[in-house]
Amino acid sequence: MRTRLVTVLLALITALVVIPGPAATADEQGGESLSGQIGQPDDRSQGVEGIRIVISDGDDEVGAAETDSDGNWEVEVPGPGTYDLEVDQGSVPEEYELRETPLVTEGIVEVEAGDSSTLIIALTEAGEDQSQEEPSSSPEEEATEDDEGEGADEESIEVEGVSGGFGDRFAQLTAAGLLFGLVIAVSAIGLSLIFGTTKLINFAHGDMVTFGAMMALLFSTGAAGMGNSLLAIFAGVGTAILLGALLEGKVRPTPLIVVQWTAVLGGIALATAMGVAGDSIAWEVPLWAAAGISVVMGAVLGGTMERYLWRPLRRRNVAMIQMFIVSIGLALILRHVILVLFSANRTRYSGFQVQDLVHIGPVSLPPRDLVIIGVATVALVLVGCLLQFTRIGKAMRAVSDNRDLAESSGIDVDRVTLYVWFLGGGLSSLGGVLFGLNQVVDYEMGFRLLLLMFAAVILGGLGTAYGAMVGGLAVGLVAMLSTLWFPTQLMEAWALALMILMLLFRPQGLLGRRERVG
Amino acid sequence: MDILMILAESARSAVGPVAAIYALAAVGLNLHFGYTGLLNFGQVGFMLVGAYGLGISVGVFGLPVLVGFVVSLACAVVLALLLGIPTLRLRSDYLAISTIATAEVLRYVYRADFAGPLTNGVYGLQNLSAGFRSINPFDSAGRYGFGAFNFSGNHLWVMVVTWGLVGLFALLTWMLMHSPWGRVIKGIREDEDAARSLGKNVFAYKMQVLVLGGAIGALAGAMMAVHQAAINPDQFKPQVTFFLWAILLLGGAGRVLGPFIGSVAFWFLMNFTDGLLRGLGSEGYLPFLSGPDFGAIQLAFVGLMLVLLIVFRPQGLIGDRKEMLINVK
Numbered sequence: 001m002r003t004r005l006v007t008v009l010l011a012l013i014t015a016l017v018v019i020p021g022p023a024a025t026a027d028e029q030g031g032e033s034l035s036g037q038i039g040q041p042d043d044r045s046q047g048v049e050g051i052r053i054v055i056s057d058g059d060d061e062v063g064a065a066e067t068d069s070d071g072n073w074e075v076e077v078p079g080p081g082t083y084d085l086e087v088d089q090g091s092v093p094e095e096y097e098l099r100e101t102p103l104v105t106e107g108i109v110e111v112e113a114g115d116s117s118t119l120i121i122a123l124t125e126a127g128e129d130q131s132q133e134e135p136s137s138s139p140e141e142e143a144t145e146d147d148e149g150e151g152a153d154e155e156s157i158e159v160e161g162v163s164g165g166f167g168d169r170f171a172q173l174t175a176a177g178l179l180f181g182l183v184i185a186v187s188a189i190g191l192s193l194i195f196g197t198t199k200l201i202n203f204a205h206g207d208m209v210t211f212g213a214m215m216a217l218l219f220s221t222g223a224a225g226m227g228n229s230l231l232a233i234f235a236g237v238g239t240a241i242l243l244g245a246l247l248e249g250k251v252r253p254t255p256l257i258v259v260q261w262t263a264v265l266g267g268i269a270l271a272t273a274m275g276v277a278g279d280s281i282a283w284e285v286p287l288w289a290a291a292g293i294s295v296v297m298g299a300v301l302g303g304t305m306e307r308y309l310w311r312p313l314r315r316r317n318v319a320m321i322q323m324f325i326v327s328i329g330l331a332l333i334l335r336h337v338i339l340v341l342f343s344a345n346r347t348r349y350s351g352f353q354v355q356d357l358v359h360i361g362p363v364s365l366p367p368r369d370l371v372i373i374g375v376a377t378v379a380l381v382l383v384g385c386l387l388q389f390t391r392i393g394k395a396m397r398a399v400s401d402n403r404d405l406a407e408s409s410g411i412d413v414d415r416v417t418l419y420v421w422f423l424g425g426g427l428s429s430l431g432g433v434l435f436g437l438n439q440v441v442d443y444e445m446g447f448r449l450l451l452l453m454f455a456a457v458i459l460g461g462l463g464t465a466y467g468a469m470v471g472g473l474a475v476g477l478v479a480m481l482s483t484l485w486f487p488t489q490l491m492e493a494w495a496l497a498l499m500i501l502m503l504l505f506r507p508q509g510l511l512g513r514r515e516r517v518g
Numbered sequence: 519m520d521i522l523m524i525l526a527e528s529a530r531s532a533v534g535p536v537a538a539i540y541a542l543a544a545v546g547l548n549l550h551f552g553y554t555g556l557l558n559f560g561q562v563g564f565m566l567v568g569a570y571g572l573g574i575s576v577g578v579f580g581l582p583v584l585v586g587f588v589v590s591l592a593c594a595v596v597l598a599l600l601l602g603i604p605t606l607r608l609r610s611d612y613l614a615i616s617t618i619a620t621a622e623v624l625r626y627v628y629r630a631d632f633a634g635p636l637t638n639g640v641y642g643l644q645n646l647s648a649g650f651r652s653i654n655p656f657d658s659a660g661r662y663g664f665g666a667f668n669f670s671g672n673h674l675w676v677m678v679v680t681w682g683l684v685g686l687f688a689l690l691t692w693m694l695m696h697s698p699w700g701r702v703i704k705g706i707r708e709d710e711d712a713a714r715s716l717g718k719n720v721f722a723y724k725m726q727v728l729v730l731g732g733a734i735g736a737l738a739g740a741m742m743a744v745h746q747a748a749i750n751p752d753q754f755k756p757q758v759t760f761f762l763w764a765i766l767l768l769g770g771a772g773r774v775l776g777p778f779i780g781s782v783a784f785w786f787l788m789n790f791t792d793g794l795l796r797g798l799g800s801e802g803y804l805p806f807l808s809g810p811d812f813g814a815i816q817l818a819f820v821g822l823m824l825v826l827l828i829v830f831r832p833q834g835l836i837g838d839r840k841e842m843l844i845n846v847k
Binding site: 318324331332334462497 | 614615760763811
């Protein structure tokens with residue numbers, strides 16, 4: 001088999017060598033050139049058109065270019081050497097100005113033989129240097145928008161514009177940390193429970209968070225063709241899984257399978273019909289209802305993964321390492337399908353951006369943050385009650401403690417695992433909606449949160465639900481309070497440093513049982 | 519759309535500098551995962567410190583390029599020690615989480631404002647390859663090769679050095695794995711407790727592997743810096759690690775030639791799907807997709823490839839199925 005594969009590969013390569021291909025491709029067309037892309041300061045993927053760039057050699061102009069609609073420009077230069085670069089300030093649109101990098105101020109470019117260099121020319125919002133110090137015209141309003149201008153770091157989590165003395169900032173950041181911690185805790189419980197019941201580290205959990213936020217965005221801003229189609233598919237698959245979970249073992253398998261597949265195929269057929277119908281069936285609901293829909297869909301997504309991917313893999317005795325890699329693959333698929341469907345824009349839930357602050361002692365929060373804290377707390381208490389007092393909750397904890405023992409004492413482990421995935425998926429969706437309400441919604445938000453969720457579950461003890469709650473709060477507080485002394489960009493780094501410290505001194509976590517983890 | 523042209527172009531880039539750099543990093547990952555069973559999901563962190571070790575030495579302090587390579591290796595050794603001491607004693611799922619977290623933290627640190635004087639923040643470093651190209655024996659303006667395989671002198675020089683390093687380290691891997699040291703390493707992968715009960719210091723062996731594989735990753739990062747002449751922190755996102763895993767699993771983990779075959783096949787597939795999608799797009803067959811979507815579809819395709827490989831052919835193209843049935847203890 002192996003030799004055959006290698007032979008085929010070699011044959012393919014030989015065949016390709018013989019085919020006379022194109023002599024060269026655009027990016028290395030022999031000669032030397034300079035090129036680059038100029039993007040808008042708040043979103044570098046959006047190009048700025050019509051900026052003129054002149055390249056000269058001493059006093060002789062050797063070439064000039066204007067950026068096209070995607071912001072790309074390219075100038076071919078006659079040969080290696082040192083050139084002067086000048087960006088025509090007049091051609092820069094009025095709302096922007098050039099970022100003062102050495103390249104722009106000195107304008108010297110060295111070009112080597114055969115080199116096609118990419119130069120970085122960046123824009124900033126015009127007049128931001130002056131406006132930064134100005135007091136906000138409406139101090140009672142949220143200050144989240146104003147930091148977007150200063151080339152806002154699209155990677156980091158925003159910290160509300162806090163000001164005042166140390167005590168005030170401390171109180172304010174504690175509140176922000178509490179909120180952030182609750183969001184992490186809500187999202188991380190599923191991760192921890194899933195690890196507990198199946199020993200799987202679900203790298204796709206972050207993208208389930210993104211999924212939740214995106215679904216809420218979709219249904220609260222008007223769901224037409226795509227939203228209806230997604231709903232139809234999820235309804236079909238969800239019915240099939242629920243039927244399976246409730247009726248398996250009670251009815252004969254053949255009719256059950258037929259009914260299940262009818263539900264799935266019916267869902268797909270309905271989805272196609274909805275997709276064709278397109279915008280003619282358009283509707284939209286308020287955000288709280290959209291959040292409800294998104295939680296249900298998140299639960300179905302979790303259940304689908306468990307029922308149609310993880311359970312078959314477990315039956316095949318696929319090793320744990322392989323499962324991790326499958327979950328990474330799944331994360332990549334989910335994230336980029338979301339990217340294709342919803343594009344890379346960073347959006348916020350509309351209608352909740354500008355709110356009057358509510359003052360509670362030294363802390364001022366917009367009402368939406370109070371709602372987030374309330375919803376998250378209620379969700380955590382409900383999950384706690386579920387785990388503590390109900391039969392299924394007890395079963396979850398039992399399976400999480402010791403899968404084999406639970407199985408031998410008569411618990412249907414597969415069914416419990418399925419419910420854990422429902423719960424985890426739903427909670428991660430809820431976490432996504434809350435996170436998106438507090439920050440922005442984009443396709444990578446979940447992955448950023450994933451690392452903090454890892455920190456939370458390790459801090460609290462891998463596999464324990466209450467540990468994830470405690471760990472989430474601790475991680476949120478540490479991340480936010482670190483901005484008192486350290487740059488905001490490093491807040492995630494501190495949370496992860498906390499995790500590494502925990503691994504050094506108490507690897508089983510705050511609430512984990514002492515057992516061999518080495 | 520010319521399918522033969524897409525095939526030829528894909529084959530050309532399958533042996534090009536980028537494939538060589540990823541193959542080199544995958545050789546390091548192969549040592550970690552393929553032979554020792556270490557779940558390193560942060561190989562990109564080693565590439566990052568390697569690239570910036572060279573970038574800062576050459577671009578900021580103006581040191582010779584060879585010193586840059588030495589600094590890269592030193593950075594990787596330091597990172598491996600810092601990463602290994604807390605995590606190598608733990609179960610491998612903890613190692614997986616901490617490596618992916620460490621790589622991301624490194625990226626945050628390198629792109630942070632306070633590191634700006636050294637790393638130039640999100641804008642990265644430029645003009646890094648002059649020293650490397652000054653010792654280029656090929657004519658940098660000339661074209662070399664035949665048929666579809668046609669490269670500029672500079673690219674050829676990067677390719678020769680990087681593929682040379684791949685060959686060198688593949689040979690080193692082969693020799694190590696046929697030594698008593700290598701047998702202990704494989705023993706650790708199969709059953710850590712058994713190795714421990716024979717009196718082997720498992721922690722020390724794992725640490726040695728982590729350092730060695732990390733250093734190879736750092737070399738790959740440094741080659742990336744001299745190849746592109748410019749680096750910025752956002753090139754080192756976790757998906758680079760996932761590419762490396764796809765390469766390793768495609769080629770066959772625990773095989774000396776796995777990373778080589780994997781990288782060539784992976785980049786062939788990547789460029790082929792890209793060319794095909796763009797070709798179909800420009801012909802108007804994909805009206806519901808626009809330019810940026812193709813990149814996303816490609817990444818989703820990498821994810822699908824990982825899933826399908828693990829489910830249906832965990833040993834990859836040339837691997838041994840028995841060797842891949844190891845489990846986390």
